[in-house]
Amino acid sequence: MYLAHLSLTDFRSYPGLELPLGPGVTVLVGSNGVGKTNVMEAIGYLSTLGSHRVSSDQPLLRFGTEQAFIRARLVRGEQQASVELEINATRANRARINRGNPVRAREILGLVRSVLFAPEDLALVKGEPAVRRRFLDELLVTLEPRHAATRADYDRVLKQRNALLKSARGGRLNEAQESTLDVWDHHLAGTGAELLRARLDLVQRLQPHIDTAYASLTDGSKIARAHYRSTAARPADVVSDDDGAVASAEAPAAVVGQDSGDDAALLADATVEELSALYVEALRAGRRQEAERGLTLVGPHREELELLLGPAPAKGFASHGETWSFALALRLAAYYVLLDDDLSGTQAPVLILDDVFAELDAQRRSRLATIVAGAEQVLVTAAVEGDIPPELHGARVRVLPGTVELDGTHGG
Structure with a gap:
């Protein structure tokens, strides 16, 4: 085209x-x-x-x-x-x-x-998790436009749920608010699970291209990887830091794309229904904290695409040249995924x-x-x-x- x-x-x-x-x-x-x-x-x-x-x-x-x-x-x-x-x-x-x-x-x-390379792409590596989530979601929508509706539905439910959490007095929900929140939890988990399943599949498609693209732009001495970290991974432990990245009270969230144990295997193979159930569990586990903060802390809007260069996170450890190469590799990987999807050749x-x-x-x-x-x-x-x-x-x-x-x- x-x-x-x-x-x-x-x-x-x-x-x-x-x-x-x-x-x-x-x-x-x-x-x-x-x-x-x-x-x-x-x-x-x-x-x-x-x-x-x-x-x-x-x-x-x-x-x-x-x-x-x-x-x-x-x-x-x-x-x-x-x-x-x-x-x-x-x-x-x-x-x-x-x-x-x-x-x-x-x-x-x-x-x-289209795939657009721009100086702003440095933020893909150096910026906040929201930049990398947007990268994934824009590519998802290009591949499957129906996900624009999925994201719109999720954002609508999230807005309603946050409004309810903010109405809690002193971080305490009354019986009516608890009942309404149960309903919103299932709506958020359902739409969130659809988005999560699509992101996980996309990361698996991107990973080999990221490594190949990074190697082609450099001397190939370091391996570039991207791992998806989800709030659905460890329902009992998940908390969230201020910039929206996933953290955990006791152990790292499961990482898709790396052999990190049963959690990674669960997310990699889980159905939408299973992911939805994991989100519901995580939302229930974090309800008190969410009510105190008046904010939804579980869901795709709080998750992270973690970028690793060799054994270390690219953010904070990569040199300026390595950061540029990683950002370019992400865009090239998106291009290759779109080429893979072009079955008609047009x-x-x-x-x-x-x-x-x-x-x-x-x-x-x-x-x-x-x-x-x-x-x-x-x-x-x-x-x-x-x-x-x-x-x-x-x-x-x-x-x-x-x-x-x-x-x-x-x-x-």
Whole structure:
């Protein structure tokens, strides 16, 4: 799959933009601040309905406007399709597929598959657990768009349950509140178990690719691993620290992807129903603590994708270069998982490298460029031409404030 054309209206800095694209490598070159990243962000938003730069939609609208549009024409094998996303300031976003009637925005999930590399990816290794959970969930939704509804249902139940916990006086629940909380526990456990089962399966798919990708970017002297730590692992022991990572009063939570005993085996093979039962048990065990804090401490929203480099956690122990390599390896692993999922051979994701090469040393630049050069479509941004490795030869687009100039014209 590749994008043949991208159109922006009132998105970020662009009153209007028409950008023809094509397969192979396209490099957008321009000074910092002229809008290169805005173009890449728009494509990423079509894939995930989220920005890698901001947490809300308001900054995506050009200042003084109430609405923005992202439109794209896709080519999949011998077929073409169009998608339009309408981003609104005061009402729900809407979408159109092939100029049809408006539908909910999440109906377009899965149509535009992309993997975006950006300087912000350092947070995948150095940041809080929420960053890594988002990485997993965005990839899940790309692979199986129905999980967008799963996540929305979970967030709705979580909000209701937290509201009930906050209503406890002095950390004590009355009989009516206890009864209502029992109901919410089962709702949260049910939707949470669906999300957990999907995450566990995804981590198993990612693991071999993470190790391979990291080795290809480095000298291969260290093994890169990712282990999922779940609050469903040890119901009697699980507590939670302030940043949302899993901790345990007596022993580490089970880790999927490592031989850490029966807990890991249980989670790796457990059905959704079994995981739901584990969550219910953990919620009951932690109820007093949750009532005292007015916060739900058990569930996928408090879990962690732990990254290990050799025997040590990558966070806090990896050097700057190793951190960059691990972050890139995670994105490459996501790309490989999407390729594995492309049984038709027409849904290979678009690779987007937004100002990444300026952050890398010459050796990592060359290795990354060699890896991605063969993708069906690669979109790269850079402030100066010299940042682009020679392996990425292709069309060039000059980005100027509010517009672009093509140098190496694509059909489209």
